Amino acid sequence: MARLNVNGRMMDIDAPPGTPLLWALREQAGLTGTKYGCGIAQCGACTVHIDGEAVRACSLPIEAVGPNQKIVTIEGLSEDVSHPIQKAWLQLDVPQCGYCQSGMIMAAAALLAKKPKPTDADIDEAMTNICRCGTYNRVRAGIKLAAGL
Amino acid sequence: MNAHVKLSRRALLKGGAATAGAFTLGFSIPFTEAQAQAATPEINAWVVIQPDDRIIVRIARSEMGQGTLTGLAQLVAEELEADWAKVGWEYPTPGENLKRNRVWRNFSTGGSRGIRESHQYVREGGAAARMMLVEAAARNWNVPVSECRAAKSIVTHAPSGRTASYGSLAAAAAKLEPPKDLKLKPSSEWTIVGKSVKRLDTVDKLNGKQVYGADIRLPGMLNAAIKACPVFGGKIASFDAAKITGMPGVKKVVQVNPHTVAVVADTWWQAKTALDALPIVWDEGPNARASSDTIAAMLREGLDAEQAFEGNKAGDAKGAIASAARKIEATYSYPFQNHACMEPMNATALWTAEKCEVWCPTQNGEAALAAAIEASGHPAARCDVHKVHLGGGFGRRGRSDYVTQAVLIAKQMPGIPIKLLWSREEDMLQGTYHPITMARMVGGLDKDGNLVGLHMRISGQSILAGVNPQALQNGRDPVVFQGLNPGGAEGPFGYGIPNLLIDHAMRNPHVPPGFWRGVNLNQNAIYVECFMDELAHAAGVDPLEFRRRLMKNAPKHLAVLEAVAKGIGWGAPSAPGTAKGLAQIMGFGSYVAAAAEVSVSNSGAIKVHRIVAATNPGHVVNPDQVAAQVEGSFVYGLSAAFHQECTVKGGRIVEENFDSYPAMRIDEMPKVESILVPSGDFWGGVGEPTIAVAAPAVMNAIFAATGKRVRSLPLKNADLRRA
Numbered sequence: 042m043a044r045l046n047v048n049g050r051m052m053d054i055d056a057p058p059g060t061p062l063l064w065a066l067r068e069q070a071g072l073t074g075t076k077y078g079c080g081i082a083q084c085g086a087c088t089v090h091i092d093g094e095a096v097r098a099c100s101l102p103i104e105a106v107g108p109n110q111k112i113v114t115i116e117g118l119s120e121d122v123s124h125p126i127q128k129a130w131l132q133l134d135v136p137q138c139g140y141c142q143s144g145m146i147m148a149a150a151a152l153l154a155k156k157p158k159p160t161d162a163d164i165d166e167a168m169t170n171i172c173r174c175g176t177y178n179r180v181r182a183g184i185k186l187a188a189g190l
Numbered sequence: 191m192n193a194h195v196k197l198s199r200r201a202l203l204k205g206g207a208a209t210a211g212a213f214t215l216g217f218s219i220p221f222t223e224a225q226a227q228a229a230t231p232e233i234n235a236w237v238v239i240q241p242d243d244r245i246i247v248r249i250a251r252s253e254m255g256q257g258t259l260t261g262l263a264q265l266v267a268e269e270l271e272a273d274w275a276k277v278g279w280e281y282p283t284p285g286e287n288l289k290r291n292r293v294w295r296n297f298s299t300g301g302s303r304g305i306r307e308s309h310q311y312v313r314e315g316g317a318a319a320r321m322m323l324v325e326a327a328a329r330n331w332n333v334p335v336s337e338c339r340a341a342k343s344i345v346t347h348a349p350s351g352r353t354a355s356y357g358s359l360a361a362a363a364a365k366l367e368p369p370k371d372l373k374l375k376p377s378s379e380w381t382i383v384g385k386s387v388k389r390l391d392t393v394d395k396l397n398g399k400q401v402y403g404a405d406i407r408l409p410g411m412l413n414a415a416i417k418a419c420p421v422f423g424g425k426i427a428s429f430d431a432a433k434i435t436g437m438p439g440v441k442k443v444v445q446v447n448p449h450t451v452a453v454v455a456d457t458w459w460q461a462k463t464a465l466d467a468l469p470i471v472w473d474e475g476p477n478a479r480a481s482s483d484t485i486a487a488m489l490r491e492g493l494d495a496e497q498a499f500e501g502n503k504a505g506d507a508k509g510a511i512a513s514a515a516r517k518i519e520a521t522y523s524y525p526f527q528n529h530a531c532m533e534p535m536n537a538t539a540l541w542t543a544e545k546c547e548v549w550c551p552t553q554n555g556e557a558a559l560a561a562a563i564e565a566s567g568h569p570a571a572r573c574d575v576h577k578v579h580l581g582g583g584f585g586r587r588g589r590s591d592y593v594t595q596a597v598l599i600a601k602q603m604p605g606i607p608i609k610l611l612w613s614r615e616e617d618m619l620q621g622t623y624h625p626i627t628m629a630r631m632v633g634g635l636d637k638d639g640n641l642v643g644l645h646m647r648i649s650g651q652s653i654l655a656g657v658n659p660q661a662l663q664n665g666r667d668p669v670v671f672q673g674l675n676p677g678g679a680e681g682p683f684g685y686g687i688p689n690l691l692i693d694h695a696m697r698n699p700h701v702p703p704g705f706w707r708g709v710n711l712n713q714n715a716i717y718v719e720c721f722m723d724e725l726a727h728a729a730g731v732d733p734l735e736f737r738r739r740l741m742k743n744a745p746k747h748l749a750v751l752e753a754v755a756k757g758i759g760w761g762a763p764s765a766p767g768t769a770k771g772l773a774q775i776m777g778f779g780s781y782v783a784a785a786a787e788v789s790v791s792n793s794g795a796i797k798v799h800r801i802v803a804a805t806n807p808g809h810v811v812n813p814d815q816v817a818a819q820v821e822g823s824f825v826y827g828l829s830a831a832f833h834q835e836c837t838v839k840g841g842r843i844v845e846e847n848f849d850s851y852p853a854m855r856i857d858e859m860p861k862v863e864s865i866l867v868p869s870g871d872f873w874g875g876v877g878e879p880t881i882a883v884a885a886p887a888v889m890n891a892i893f894a895a896t897g898k899r900v901r902s903l904p905l906k907n908a909d910l911r912r913a
C-alpha cells in the first residue's frame with residue numbers, strides 16, 4: 042500500500058512497491074490520461090509532473106514517490122482545458138491521433154513553468170517525446186503561442 | 191442505434207461511474223447517456239438531428255489522427271446546409287452496417303481512401319437529408335418546396351419570411367420518403383468544404399478524457415498480456431503455468447493458439463509481470479535459420495532472375511540500353527520497418543454463450559467484426575464491434591490479429607470482459623512489416639544525354655502474397671508497381687521513356703509483410719527519383735531540367751515538381767554549406783513533390799533544414815488538415831529514412847523498442863512548407879502520398895551536398911564523413 046498525492050488528493054494505492062507509477066495511475070487510480078508507449082523512458086507518453094518536474098512515470102516505481110510529493114497528471118493540469126498550453130493546442134489543432142499528447146502537454150507545461158520564454162534550443166532540449174503522427178512543428182508553435190512569443 | 195448497443199452503453203456508463211467514483215471513465219465519448227436515451231429518429235443513415243438542433247453525422251471510416259472524421263463531416267454538413275457549429279459525430283457499429291445491408295458501405299480506412307472513395311455517397315446523404323427537411327417545412331406551411339430554402343440549419347420560406355430550425359423539423363422529415371434525384375453543390379458554392387474548420391475531436395485529447403482502446407474499462411474486466419513465438423512460423427513446445435499461477439493478481443494462463451500464450455490478471459501490470467516470469471520453450475522451426483543476410487541473398491538473386499512479373503512496358507528497354515552510348519547502373523534497397531503506432535495493439539472482448547462484443551481501435555471495423563465472428567463461433571447477428579479512436583494506425587490496424595486473440599482469450603473466460611494489451615516489445619516483434627525490396631536500375635543515355643531506355647527490376651516481398659493471396663493476378667502483385675503503372679489512380683508513371691521495362695521478381699521472406707503508410711510508393715519513389723538524379727548528373731544536366739524533358743506528357747506530375755522547385759529556390763545559390771534535392775511521384779490518387787535543403791557536417795551528421803511539399807489532391811476538403819498530414823507524413827517518412835530498420839537474427843526481429851528503433855524527435859524536425867495546388871477535377875488522397883517524396887528529396891540533397899550517393903536505408907548506416 043502506498044500513499045500518493047495525485048492532483049491534490051491523497052490516494053491509497055493497493056499495489057506492490059515496485060509497481061511503476063504509470064500503472065498505479067492508470068490501473069489503481071483510474072487516471073488513464075497518462076499513456077503507455079514504451080515502458081523504458083524513451084517516448085514520454087507517460088509524462089507527469091512531480092513537484093513541477095516532468096517525469097516519465099513508466100520508469101519510476103511508486104516506492105520512490107513520497108506522500109508529500111505532488112503528482113499532477115493531465116487530468117489535473119487544469120479544471121477546464123484552460124492551461125495556456127491546452128488553449129494553444131486547441132487553437133492550433135495540434136493533436137492528430139492524440140495518444141502522445143498528454144505527455145507532450147505535460148512536458149510543455151513543465152518547460153513553460155521553468156522558462157516562460159523558451160528558445161528553440163530550450164524546446165529541443167525539453168521536448169524529447171516521440172509523436173508518431175508527427176505533430177512536432179505544431180508542438181513548437183503551440184509552446185511559442187502559449188509563451189506569447 | 192439498436193437497443194442492444196444502447197443497453198450495453200448505459201451499463202458501461204453506470205458501471206464506470208459506480209466503480210470509478212469521481213474519476214472520468216466510461217466508454218464511447220461521443221454519446222452521452224441522454225443522447226442514447228433520446229432515441230431521436232434519424233433522417234437517414236448519415237444524419238441524426240436532435241430537437242435542440244444538434245446534428246450527429248455518422249462516420250463509417252476510422253479516425254486515427256488523419257482528420258478524416260472532420261473532413262467527412264464537412265462533406266455531409268455542406269450538402270445538408272448545416273450550421274457547422276452544431277455538428278457532432280458518432281461511429282455506427284459494423285454490426286449495424288451488416289444488419290442494414292451495408293448502408294454505410296466501406297468501413298476500411300487505409301490507402302488514403304477515407305474521403306476520395308466516399309465523398310460522393312456521404313454528400314448524397316447530406317443532400318437527401320436537407321431535401322427532406324425542406325420538404326417537411328414546406329408541408330407544414332402548406333407552400334411549394336420551390337419557395338423554401340435551407341441555410342445554416344434553418345429553412346426559410348422567402349415570400350412569407352417564416353423560418354423553422356432543423357431541430358423542429360427533424361421528426362417530420364424522418365417520416366418522409368427519401369428523394370430520388372439528388373443534385374450536389376458545385377465546388378464554387380462550398381462554404382464548409384474547402385475551409386480550415388477546426389477538428390471535431392480535439393478537446394478530449396487535451397485533458398486526458400479521450401478513451402483509446404488501451405484505456406477501456408468495463409465492470410468486472412480483467413487484463414491480459416500476451417506473447418507469441420518471436421520466430422515467425424514457430425510454435426510453443428511447452429510452458430510451465432504452475433510457476434506463475436500464485437503470482438499477485440494472476441487469474442489464468444491461456445494458450446491462445448499453437449504459437450501464443452497469454453496471462454490474465456486483475457491488472458495489466460500484474461499480467462505482464464507474470465508473463466515475463468513464465469518459462470516458455472519455443473519450437474522455433476526452420477525459420478530460425480533466417481537472418482538479414484540470408485534474406486538479402488534471396489533478394490539479390492532476384493535481381494538477375496529470368497522470371498519476373500511485368501508492371502510497365504514500352505518499346506524494347508533491354509535492346510535500347512544495350513545499344514545506348516552509355517549505360518548507367520545502380521542497386522538500391524529498402525528494409526523491413528515496423529509501424530510502431532504510439533498506442534500498442536489492443537482489443538477488449540466479452541464472450542458469453544449468447545454473444546460476443548469487442549471494443550477496439552481498428553482501421554477496418556468490418557474486418558474486426560469478421561475476426562470476432564470467426565473466433566467467437568457465434569453467428570454474425572450475435573457479434574458486434576465498438577470502435578474507438580486509434581492511437582495511430584499507419585496500416586497496422588487494418589489487420590485484426592489482436593482482435594482474434596482477445597476473443598479467443600475471452601472465450602476461455604465466459605462472461606468476463608478481457609482487455610488484451612500488447613507490450614511495446616510484442617508490438618515490435620509481431621508486426622506486419624514494411625515489405626523488404628531491392629531494385630536494380632539500369633538506364634541508357636544517348637550521346638546527347640537523353641534517356642533512351644530504362645529497366646527497373648524490383649526484387650522482393652509482395653504484401654498481397656502475405657495478406658491476401660487471392661488478390662494476386664496469376665501470381666502477380668499489382669500493388670508492387672504503385673507509382674510506376676502505365677495509368678490509373680495508383681500512380682501513372684510520370685516519365686515518358688521510349689523504351690521502358692519495370693518488372694518484379696517476387697521473393698517472399700518469412701517475415702510477414704503489411705500495408706505501411708505509403709505502402710510501395712515509399713521505396714518506388716526512392717528507386718526512381720534517386721536514379722533519375724543519378725542519370726541527370728551522368729548526363730551533365732540539371733536534375734529539374736532532366737525531368738522536365740521526360741515529363742512533357744505528364745503536366746500534373748510536372749506542375750507539383752515545378753511548384754516545389756520554385757518554393758525551395760531551385761537554381762538560386764544555396765545557403766553556405768547547404769544543398770538541395772527534389773523528387774516527385776503520383777499515388778493514392780494524388781500528385782506530390784518535395785524539395786529539401788540539407789547540410790552534412792564534416793563528421794557526417796545530416797541536418798534537414800527545410801522541406802517544401804506540393805500536393806495536387808484534386809479537391810481539398812480542409813487545407814489545415816491537409817497541411818497537418820503533409821507535416822506528419824514527413825516525420826513518418828524521415829523517421830523511417832534516417833533511423834528505422836527491423837533486422838532479422840535467428841528468424842526473429844532484433845529491434846524491440848524505441849531505444850533500438852528510434853523515431854525522429856522535435857530537434858530533428860525541419861521546417862515544412864506545404865503548397866496545395868488542387869486542380870479541382872478529381873478526388874485524391876492526402877494521408878500517404880507525400881511520405882514517399884520526403885526520403886528521395888533528402889537523399890538527392892545529400893548527394894548534392896557531399897557527392898556521395900546513398901542507395902540503402904536507413905541513413906544512419908551511411909558513412910558520410912568527409913575524408
Ligand code: FES
Nearest residue numbers: 078079080085099
Ligand atoms: S511509456 Fe514512459 S517513456 Fe514511454
Ligand code: FES
Nearest residue numbers: 138139172173174
Ligand atoms: S498525435 Fe499521434 S502520436 Fe502524437
